Amino acid sequence: MSSPLKILVIRFSSLGDVIYTTPVVRCLKQQLPGAEVHFITKPQFKYIYEDNPYLDKLLLLKEKLNDTIAEIKAQNYDCIIDLHSNLRTSIIKLRTGIKSYTYNKQTIRKWLSLKLRKQLVPPVHLVDRYLKAVVPLGIVNDNKPIDYFVKNNYDIATLLPATHHNGYIGFIIGAAHFTKRMPNEKIISICRQLNRPIVLLGGNDVKGNGSMIAAAVGPNVYNACGVTSLDESVFLVSKAESIIGFDTGLTHIAEAFNKPIASIWGSTVPELLGVQPYKVDNVLISGVNLSCRPCSKYGLAQCPLHHFKCMNDINEKEIVDFCNG
Template identity: 25%
Template sequence: MPKFLVVAPAWVGDSVMAQPLYRRLKDTLSGLQLEVMAPAFTLPLLRRMPEVDAVIENPFGHGALRLAERWRLGRELKRQGYDQAIVLPNSLKSALIPWFAGIPRRVGFVGEFRYGLLSDARKLDPRALPKMVERFAILSQARGEMLAQPLPEPRLQVSPVSRSKALKSLGLALDKPMVAFCPGAEYGPAKRWPPQHFAELARRLGQHGYQVWLFGSVKDKAAGEAIMAGSAGNVRNLCGVTSLEQAVDLLSLATLVVSNDSGLMHVAAALQRPLVALYGSSSPGFTPPLTEQAEILSLDLSCSPCFKRECPLQHFDCMQNLLPEQVERAMARLLQRVGTPTVSE
């Protein structure tokens, strides 16, 4: 029985986009034991992926070399007898533990000059693999093979019991249909739709009988408060209040999700929630929501995507000029397409 270790990415969205790789590995290798090493905050996602047999916490944060500790963890993992490792991050540090563990086959992209750490170091052709999910999935195949298409979509499992517990612990009720807003984006403000636009959209949704719940980290709490202040009392700010486990459970209850290009956008897609995805500085060609139940909105300005944390031209037109009425129309189109009552009914 083959046994693989995957060194997973350190971002929520990337963790979701890695699931098609896990599915491909399981489909290709009969009886595969698949274990994934990832940062603690992403483990709730991995535990909801049926392809993952075991998770290992990666205790090393960004920029932390801690070479002796990596060596000790590698020697501990050596006893597990892995046949192969797949290293998804491109950093040199991420390839150290499989090397210390003596895993005979270690696959990944060249990255930060790590030829010696990878036994199968591949050069990435971004034109052949324009999407992040494709770059992960190709590592399930032999060197030189074309990527087999189509890729499976990510799918996160949700327990009805844990979902009920989340509702009860936070005092939430589904007396009205719920629309989820995800107003944050970890990379920077250039990816975030303005709070005043979210607030205006929430007001419009309230007039149509919807309640709005806001999801995000503690870093998004201030934006959530600004949305609440302008929303005429139709919003519950859960930013910084829920755990990731609770956020996943509660997002699964949404009639529809409106989100920036963020980790929670990919979570919503993997929960098969109808999704309106808002793009400004980033590109839907690189990190699109991996679901058929999505409407992607982008103004496609000549200056975007710039992939900057802040608008280099200081006008933020790519998000500022994307208006609430445009998002509302996209919501109505999407809900009509997927067979759910529209926001105007």
């Protein structure tokens, strides 16, 4: 009988990519008897795995790669699961000499898909592509959603006004890049048509946007952007009746709670990245079919053609009907 494995899973960034590794960690822990599963990521993404019951140890990428390599060597891992597959992870695998299993990133095909605006990458979800890397270990997909564990059990009454205590729609208005965000005027128009209270969610970078939207719509909208912590925001997502969100980390985290999600896509497309909502029962994917879309893989600071039709022409009615239904 073979001894239990000690495994290191690697994914340094970004938020969405890290959250989609959670089914791999869960399956490794549950399907390999006695396995000790560790994970390494950048410090800013450590909250994704804090309190995760399927993880035995969380390592954080150090400023100097040599220090990270030394720490990995000291752990005496049986194997590495490389879910990042870049130059840095290649150096780690080479320098440690540990047996490894690597995710096929399909970088060239993705680049050609973007440049030619053709779907040259099979529309397989990122989770399923990650799981292919661990098939040699006998791992099979358990067909469950991604994992996120809220750190505290917060009180809705302390986070939201009384008008929002009996149910609300979470509207995630933030995103890292301008071309992933819907213009304020469009958000205002949608909020005015929704028949439930709305909580706006996002960071400090969209706090001003949230204030403008709330002022235009009225007390039916509460602006929690830059007011709640990330963990509090995730808690509010977990308690929402439904979620509206763009291609951003908090929208992806919402998938862990199997809430109805209206997933809105501007300059990016889910098929290219394989990051459409995963194992969510009720989903609306909203995007506009344009010859100029996608214009980038991760989003841009402005629309290259200056018309921003990918967001301006989004069908408001289908989003409103989805949430009001």
